[in-house]
Amino acid sequence: MSVPGWLPPQDTAVQEYVHNCKKLNALAEALETTLAYLLYDDSVKWDCLAQVTEGLDSTCKLFVKVAGDHRAAIVSNFKCTHWKKLINNKRLSLTYFLNQTVTIGLGKFLESPEHLVHILKLIVFHDTILPLGSGAESKSVSIVRNTCPVMLLPMRKLSLTKILQIVAQLRAEECGQQLVYVLMNIKARREKAEEDYPTSENSSMEVYRALTENISPSHTSLSPGNGNGGRPAADPDSEEGILDSLIVMECARLRILFTTTVRVAPDYLGHHPVPDPVTGAIAKFKMSSKSKQKIVSYYQEVLWGMVGGYAEYSLIWKAIGFYGDTCNKWSSWLRKFVANVNLPQNLRPALQSLIDGLTVHVTTVTWDYSFRKALVAAGYQNGSYITDDVLNGTRTGMLFKDMFEELVALSNSCEGSNWTAVALEELPLTEQIPVLHRLDHSVHTCRLWAEGKARQLANMWNMDQFFRVTQTDVSWCLEALSKRHFSKNDDLLCPENSVHVMVCGKMRAKLVSEVQDNVIQLKQVPNESVEVLASVCRIYSLANLQLMFPEAKYWKQQFDEVPQYASNYVEDYLEVVLKPVIHAAAELESLVQQRVSCLVLDIMCEAWLDHIYKYKIKFSEWGALQLLADFGAVPTWLMERVKATPNLLCTEMLRRCEGVGRLLLSQRGHRVPMVDKTIRKYQGENNENSPQRMPPEMYVPNQTQWLELRASKVNLFSLCCPLNMVKPITQSE
Incomplete structure (x- = not known):
C-alpha cells in the first residue's frame, strides 16, 4: 500500500x-x-x-x-x-x-x-x-x-499630522540656514546704516535718532481681523517683510502636497464638504479654508519650533564661529531685535530657542576657555624659575579673576531686576543652574590652587610669589566674586508651584549655598597661608642656623677686649630668612605687612634661641658678649637695610634675645630688678612699670635653663698658660 x-x-x-x-x-x-x-x-x-x-x-x-x-x-x-x-x-x-x-x-x-x-x-x-x-x-x-x-x-x-511632522523635521535644517542668512543680512544692514549716520552728537540726525528711539512705539498696533495672524501686511523690503516671506515660502510648499493628497488619498484630509459657489453641489473632497488654515498653522508650529536648534548649529558652527565673545554679542543683538521688531508669532519660538542656545553655548564656551587657560597657566607656574607677574599679582590669578567676572555677570543677568514682577514659569532658572555649577566648581578649584601654591612657595621660600598668590590674587578673585547677587527664592519653594519650578528652585538654592560656602573658605586662604608660612619659617630658620651658626668652641674663647661687631653669620641669616619677607610684603596693606614681618622675625629669633639651647652651647664671658652683640645687630640691620617700622623694632622676641645674652653674663644669685634704670624714659612716659622699662631678662620665660649654659671661668691650664698665648678661634674655623 x-x-x-x-x-x-x-x-x-x-x-x-x-x-x-x-x-x-x-x-x-x-x-x-x-x-x-x-x-x-x-x-x-x-x-x-x-x-x-x-x-x-x-x-x-x-x-x-x-x-x-x-x-x-x-x-x-x-x-x-x-x-x-x-x-x-x-x-x-x-x-x-x-x-x-x-x-x-x-x-x-x-x-x-x-x-x-x-x-x-x-x-x-x-x-x-x-x-x-x-x-x-x-x-x-x-x-x-x-x-x-x-x-x-x-x-x-x-496620518496627515504625522506626514506634516515628517515634512517639518526634514525642512527644519534648511529653514534654520535660511533664517540665519536673513538675520545676518539684517544685522549687516543695520550696522552699515549706523556707520552712515553722522558721528557728531550735536547733528540734527543724531537728535532725530534719539527722539525716534525714545518716543516712537516699538510695536505697531495690530488689527485682529488681519489674515496674517492679526498683523498688518508689512513692506516686502522691510525686516518684517523679509521674515514674513520665509513663512509664506514654506506654506507654499504644502500646496502640491494638498492637491496630490486630494487626488490620491482624500480621506487623509478629513470629511469637510464644501458647496460649490455656482451650482450649489457639494464637492466631497474639497477642503474648506478653515480646515486648510488649521493644517497650515499646525505645520508652521511644528516646523518653526524645531528650527531654533538647527539655526543655532548653523549660526555657531558655520556662520560666526564658536568663540564666546562673538556669540555673546549675537545673543545681545537678538534680544534687542526680538524686543523691538514686530515679528511673526511663528518665528518667536525659533528666535527664542536660538537665543537660549546661544546663552548656553556662551556659558559653556566661556567657562571652558577661561578655565582651561587658568589651569594651563597654573601648571606652568609650578616651575622654579618661571614668573609671569601682572601688576602685584600673577597671570594665573588674573585669569581666575577674569573667569569669575564673566561667570558672575552671566549669573547676575539671569537674576533680573525684580523676580516678584515676573511669572515664576518665565524665570531663567534652567539657564542659571549651569552657571552656578561652574561658578561653584571654579571657586573650589581656585581655593585648592591657592592653598597648594602657598605650601609649595613657602617650602621654596619664594616670598615674592607667595604673597602675590595668597594675598593679591585671592583679593582679586574675592573682589570679582563680591559683585554677585542672589535674589531670595522663597516663593519658588511653595507647594502651590509646579514641579518644574520647585525642582529648579531647590537646585538653585543648593548651588547658591555651596557657592557662598566656597567663597567663605576662599576668604580664609590669606590667613591660613600665613599659618603655613609660620610653620615653614621655623623649619627653614633652624635649617639655616644648622649651616651658618658657629661651632661650640667659638663661643668658649676668652678675650680681654669687648666685641664691637656682630658675627658674620648674623647678616647672612637675616638676608636669607627675613629680608625676602619684608621686601615681598612691602606692597601689601600696612596691617598685613606688620603682621607678617613681626611674625617671621619672632619665629626666626625663637628658632635662634632654640638652636642654642638644643645643642647646649656653652658661653664664656666673651662668647656671651659676642652673642649679645649679635642680637643687638638685628635692630641695626632692620633700620639700615630694610627701613623697618617702629613696631618691628619693638617686638618682644628682640627683648627676649637681649635678655638671654644678659643672663649669660650675670652671676649666680644675681637678682634682676623689675625696672631697668639704665633705659631712658620715652617722651611723655611717667609710668615706671611700663613694658618698655622692664629689663630684657624679664622677657625670658625660664631663666634657670639659660644660666646652665655659662662656661666655667677657671680651668687647670690657666695657672701655667697665660690667656694671651692661646690662639683665638675665628668663626671660619
Missing part, C-alpha cells in the same frame, strides 16, 4: 490558505527587496517607484484576505499557524521599510507631483496593513529577525 493512502484527506480551506500565504510571501519578499534597494539614496533607483506601486492593490487585498480568514479549520491547523506567524513577521518588516521609504521620499520629492503620487500610495498601503496584526497573538515588542531592528514602540499610522 502507498504512503499517501495512510494520510488523511486535506481540507480545501487549508490548501487555499497555504496557497495564498505562499503567494503573499513571495510578493512581500519582492516588495521588501525593492524598498530596501531604494533606501541607498540613489536618485536613479527612485525612478522605478511607479513599478513598485503598481502591484500594491493586489498585495494589499491579499494581506487583508489572509489576515481576515478565521475559519475553524485554519485556526486549528498547525501548518496554517506557522504560515500566519511568517506572514505577520513579513508584514512587520514591510511596515518598517515603508516607514523609512516614505520618510526619505517626502524629503526628496515634496515638490514633485509625479513621485508624490507614488509616495502617497505607499502611505495608504502602510496604513492598510499596519492594523492587520493586532490581535490576541500579537506581542507588545515586535521582533522580526536578527537583521531587522527591534521596534520597542508600536508603529502608528501615517
Whole structure:
C-alpha cells in the first residue's frame, strides 16, 4: 500500500490558505527587496517607484484576505499557524521599510507631483496593513529577525499630522540656514546704516535718532481681523517683510502636497464638504479654508519650533564661529531685535530657542576657555624659575579673576531686576543652574590652587610669589566674586508651584549655598597661608642656623677686649630668612605687612634661641658678649637695610634675645630688678612699670635653663698658660 493512502484527506480551506500565504510571501519578499534597494539614496533607483506601486492593490487585498480568514479549520491547523506567524513577521518588516521609504521620499520629492503620487500610495498601503496584526497573538515588542531592528514602540499610522511632522523635521535644517542668512543680512544692514549716520552728537540726525528711539512705539498696533495672524501686511523690503516671506515660502510648499493628497488619498484630509459657489453641489473632497488654515498653522508650529536648534548649529558652527565673545554679542543683538521688531508669532519660538542656545553655548564656551587657560597657566607656574607677574599679582590669578567676572555677570543677568514682577514659569532658572555649577566648581578649584601654591612657595621660600598668590590674587578673585547677587527664592519653594519650578528652585538654592560656602573658605586662604608660612619659617630658620651658626668652641674663647661687631653669620641669616619677607610684603596693606614681618622675625629669633639651647652651647664671658652683640645687630640691620617700622623694632622676641645674652653674663644669685634704670624714659612716659622699662631678662620665660649654659671661668691650664698665648678661634674655623 502507498504512503499517501495512510494520510488523511486535506481540507480545501487549508490548501487555499497555504496557497495564498505562499503567494503573499513571495510578493512581500519582492516588495521588501525593492524598498530596501531604494533606501541607498540613489536618485536613479527612485525612478522605478511607479513599478513598485503598481502591484500594491493586489498585495494589499491579499494581506487583508489572509489576515481576515478565521475559519475553524485554519485556526486549528498547525501548518496554517506557522504560515500566519511568517506572514505577520513579513508584514512587520514591510511596515518598517515603508516607514523609512516614505520618510526619505517626502524629503526628496515634496515638490514633485509625479513621485508624490507614488509616495502617497505607499502611505495608504502602510496604513492598510499596519492594523492587520493586532490581535490576541500579537506581542507588545515586535521582533522580526536578527537583521531587522527591534521596534520597542508600536508603529502608528501615517496620518496627515504625522506626514506634516515628517515634512517639518526634514525642512527644519534648511529653514534654520535660511533664517540665519536673513538675520545676518539684517544685522549687516543695520550696522552699515549706523556707520552712515553722522558721528557728531550735536547733528540734527543724531537728535532725530534719539527722539525716534525714545518716543516712537516699538510695536505697531495690530488689527485682529488681519489674515496674517492679526498683523498688518508689512513692506516686502522691510525686516518684517523679509521674515514674513520665509513663512509664506514654506506654506507654499504644502500646496502640491494638498492637491496630490486630494487626488490620491482624500480621506487623509478629513470629511469637510464644501458647496460649490455656482451650482450649489457639494464637492466631497474639497477642503474648506478653515480646515486648510488649521493644517497650515499646525505645520508652521511644528516646523518653526524645531528650527531654533538647527539655526543655532548653523549660526555657531558655520556662520560666526564658536568663540564666546562673538556669540555673546549675537545673543545681545537678538534680544534687542526680538524686543523691538514686530515679528511673526511663528518665528518667536525659533528666535527664542536660538537665543537660549546661544546663552548656553556662551556659558559653556566661556567657562571652558577661561578655565582651561587658568589651569594651563597654573601648571606652568609650578616651575622654579618661571614668573609671569601682572601688576602685584600673577597671570594665573588674573585669569581666575577674569573667569569669575564673566561667570558672575552671566549669573547676575539671569537674576533680573525684580523676580516678584515676573511669572515664576518665565524665570531663567534652567539657564542659571549651569552657571552656578561652574561658578561653584571654579571657586573650589581656585581655593585648592591657592592653598597648594602657598605650601609649595613657602617650602621654596619664594616670598615674592607667595604673597602675590595668597594675598593679591585671592583679593582679586574675592573682589570679582563680591559683585554677585542672589535674589531670595522663597516663593519658588511653595507647594502651590509646579514641579518644574520647585525642582529648579531647590537646585538653585543648593548651588547658591555651596557657592557662598566656597567663597567663605576662599576668604580664609590669606590667613591660613600665613599659618603655613609660620610653620615653614621655623623649619627653614633652624635649617639655616644648622649651616651658618658657629661651632661650640667659638663661643668658649676668652678675650680681654669687648666685641664691637656682630658675627658674620648674623647678616647672612637675616638676608636669607627675613629680608625676602619684608621686601615681598612691602606692597601689601600696612596691617598685613606688620603682621607678617613681626611674625617671621619672632619665629626666626625663637628658632635662634632654640638652636642654642638644643645643642647646649656653652658661653664664656666673651662668647656671651659676642652673642649679645649679635642680637643687638638685628635692630641695626632692620633700620639700615630694610627701613623697618617702629613696631618691628619693638617686638618682644628682640627683648627676649637681649635678655638671654644678659643672663649669660650675670652671676649666680644675681637678682634682676623689675625696672631697668639704665633705659631712658620715652617722651611723655611717667609710668615706671611700663613694658618698655622692664629689663630684657624679664622677657625670658625660664631663666634657670639659660644660666646652665655659662662656661666655667677657671680651668687647670690657666695657672701655667697665660690667656694671651692661646690662639683665638675665628668663626671660619
